[in-house]
Amino acid sequence: MAGMPMRRLLLVTVLMVAAPTAINAGGQSSRLLHPQAEAQALDLASRAITVRSVSGPGNQTIKVAELFRDALVAGGFASADISITPVDDTAFMVARWRGSDPALEPLVISGHLDVVEAKAADWQRDPFTPVVENGYLYGRGASDMKFDGALAIAAILEMKRQGFAPRRDIVIEFSGDEETDMKTSAMIAEQFKDADLVVNIDGGGGSLDETTGKPLYFSWQGAEKTYADFELTVTNPGGHSSQPRADSAINQLARALVKIGAYRFTPELNDISRAYFTKAAQYEKPEIAAAMKAFAANPADHSAIETLAADPAHVGQIGTTCVATMVSGGHALNALPQRATANINCRIFPGHKPADILAELSRVIGDAAVQVKDVTEGSVANDASPIRADFVSAVEAAMAVAYPGVPVFPSMASGASDSMWFRHHGVPSYGASPVFIKSSDDFSHGLNERIPISNIAPGITYYLSLLAALAK
Numbered sequence: 050m051a052g053m054p055m056r057r058l059l060l061v062t063v064l065m066v067a068a069p070t071a072i073n074a075g076g077q078s079s080r081l082l083h084p085q086a087e088a089q090a091l092d093l094a095s096r097a098i099t100v101r102s103v104s105g106p107g108n109q110t111i112k113v114a115e116l117f118r119d120a121l122v123a124g125g126f127a128s129a130d131i132s133i134t135p136v137d138d139t140a141f142m143v144a145r146w147r148g149s150d151p152a153l154e155p156l157v158i159s160g161h162l163d164v165v166e167a168k169a170a171d172w173q174r175d176p177f178t179p180v181v182e183n184g185y186l187y188g189r190g191a192s193d194m195k196f197d198g199a200l201a202i203a204a205i206l207e208m209k210r211q212g213f214a215p216r217r218d219i220v221i222e223f224s225g226d227e228e229t230d231m232k233t234s235a236m237i238a239e240q241f242k243d244a245d246l247v248v249n250i251d252g253g254g255g256s257l258d259e260t261t262g263k264p265l266y267f268s269w270q271g272a273e274k275t276y277a278d279f280e281l282t283v284t285n286p287g288g289h290s291s292q293p294r295a296d297s298a299i300n301q302l303a304r305a306l307v308k309i310g311a312y313r314f315t316p317e318l319n320d321i322s323r324a325y326f327t328k329a330a331q332y333e334k335p336e337i338a339a340a341m342k343a344f345a346a347n348p349a350d351h352s353a354i355e356t357l358a359a360d361p362a363h364v365g366q367i368g369t370t371c372v373a374t375m376v377s378g379g380h381a382l383n384a385l386p387q388r389a390t391a392n393i394n395c396r397i398f399p400g401h402k403p404a405d406i407l408a409e410l411s412r413v414i415g416d417a418a419v420q421v422k423d424v425t426e427g428s429v430a431n432d433a434s435p436i437r438a439d440f441v442s443a444v445e446a447a448m449a450v451a452y453p454g455v456p457v458f459p460s461m462a463s464g465a466s467d468s469m470w471f472r473h474h475g476v477p478s479y480g481a482s483p484v485f486i487k488s489s490d491d492f493s494h495g496l497n498e499r500i501p502i503s504n505i506a507p508g509i510t511y512y513l514s515l516l517a518a519l520a521k
């Protein structure tokens with residue numbers, strides 16, 4: 050191809066010429082603290098990106114599992130302590146580092162092997178060819194989440210090299226279908242429903258200033274909303290369109306949709322979102338910041354609710370939302386409709402059961418002719434994890450070593466992750482990836498996905514501290 054930039058280097062070249070310095074997220078040069086782990090993180094991430102671990106025909110997810118297993122075995126894990134389980138067209142991996150006290154419940158490090166589909170024709174670079182360019186690693190899975198997986202494995206192997214001996218078992222598990230139906234995610238959570246705590250390395254993370262590139266803050270994810278789909282159906286005897294009836298499936302459905310569109314669930318707050326609104330306010334525009342602080346102080350504050358509800362970045366943080374996403378009805382241009390249906394997609398605030406939200410929607414509709422049915426697939430209700438003091442102090446200490454002075458606070462995600470399956474069993478799960486990015490660099494699931502490689506050195510430092518504290 051013409052116009053190949055001179056600075057585009059294949060990783061192999063980068064690794065060969067790697068000098069013993071790194072650029073940290075603040076832009077300053079620093080000595081490599083863990084050269085072996087840092088080189089391994091980039092190497093493993095790059096090799097994982099080459100594997101097309103996409104759901105459907107030709108799914109190679111099992112090869113990512115084998116790549117990670119081989120790295121763990123080469124780093125001292127017993128082969129017998131690692132299993133790869135094929136499920137449908139994918140597979141999941143579980144590795145166990147045995148602790149000295151078998152009576153303790155395990156610490157689980159949770160990630161996933163699969164990635165979202167990527168069409169090479171739409172990308173500037175081939176999505177399955179890792180490239181390092183201008184300080185970024187490019188490729189499908191760079192940010193979600195092959196780089197994260199490689200970083201954690203490299204850090205764990207560094208702990209082994211340093212002679213660390215965990216008291217509790219450390220389980221490293223990677224699901225194989227987190228991006229699609231989450232069947233393996235559910236199986237893994239079932240297997241480890243007695244875990245002490247889960248660190249989900251596919252959630253949370255740090256934010257970099259858009260202009261300076263300096264770290265702004267780090268937030269760990271302690272809750273996420275429950276995903277639900279509700280199908281509305283209205284049926285009618287129908288008839289010839291030249292002979293209209295008083296009732297109409299389409300009209301009844303339309304009235305129901307208008308009511309749902311106008312309805313607002315009661316705004317609410319939990320410990321996680323209160324801490325988030327209080328601490329994250331300083332990074333927002335003054336009007337939003339004032340609303341965040343007012344809402345944290347009083348979740349019934351009318352003007353704060355109006356401001357936050359009008360902001361797409363925050364409307365999902367203040368309560369349950371339900372919105373119509375699909376509609377269909379009728380069967381011929383010249384017939385009265387016999388059936389009209391719509392899908393209402395809800396993101397339920399932690400602590401509510403989908404059945405309660407369904408009942409609330411039925412009350413809002415107030416028309417017995419409109420049937421409401423839960424058609425959700427691949428999701429379970431989950432509550433917020435408690436703000437556990439041992440986790441908070443471990444994550445704050447780890448950040449203080451990796452990124453001194455950077456504020457740390459919790460957050461709630463509006464999307465679903467593997468944490469949901471653990472929280473469903475009552476196992477505390479915390480999204481705590483040490484990766485910092487600019488929000489303008491968030492191309493997860495999208496085109497030209499990339500990650501700053503300046504995350505490697507502090508990321509290793511962070512994991513060494515965090516995992517040592519939690520596995521003690």
Ligand SMILES: [Zn+2]
Pocket residue numbers: 161193194227251
């Ligand atoms: Zn992910």
